[in-house]
Structures are given as structure tokens and as C-alpha cells.
Amino acid sequence: xxxxxxxxxxxxxxxxxxxxxxxxxxxxxxxxxxxxxxxxxxxxxxxxxxxxxxxxxxxxxxxxxxxxxxxxxxxxxxxxxxxxxxxxxxxxxxxxxxx
Numbered sequence: 847x848x849x850x851x852x853x854x855x856x857x858x859x860x861x862x863x864x865x866x867x868x869x870x871x872x873x874x875x876x877x878x879x880x881x882x883x884x885x886x887x888x889x890x891x892x893x894x895x896x897x898x899x900x901x902x903x904x905x906x907x908x909x910x911x912x913x914x915x916x917x918x919x920x921x922x923x924x925x926x927x928x929x930x931x932x933x934x935x936x937x938x939x940x941x942x943x944x945x
Contacts, residue, residue, distance in 0.1 A: 875925070
């Protein structure tokens, strides 16, 4: 049975050093490519205090920070085996996992 590794921002700790290579060699990686606007909306509706890089930001600063972090990390995220773009529905995600 294959191992699936889901990448969704902000999964930063897995991206550095050779971790992305390791994940790609170990299993199938999936990048959920969600626009910064959508990430901002989701984080705004969650407990932002659980995200140290974002906790102290005002709403207008949050989107700018998300866009900046995403631009810094996109090269790592794009190394995933599968990229799903936009707001991904669960059924689409499951379909992409079928051999």
C-alpha cells in the first residue's frame, strides 16, 4: 500500500534540507495549491494564535504575509508528485490517489 504525504501550506518544517527528496522517495506527495486569498480566509476563520508567524498580524497584514511565505516556499511545494489546484473537493483528492 503506498504512503501518501499531503503538502498544504504552511507545512514548512518538512520542506528544508533533503526532506522533500526523502518524502518523494518514501511515498507519493500531494501539493494542495490553494490561492493565498483562500489560505488567508481559512486562517482568519481558525485559531490564528496557534500559528506563531501569523498570530500578531492584523487582517490586512495577514494576506501579505501569506503571499510572501507562499512565494518563498512554492519551489519546494512544486516538487510534489501531484498538484491539485484551487479549492479541492474531497472527491477530487480521493480520485487523484487511485492508481
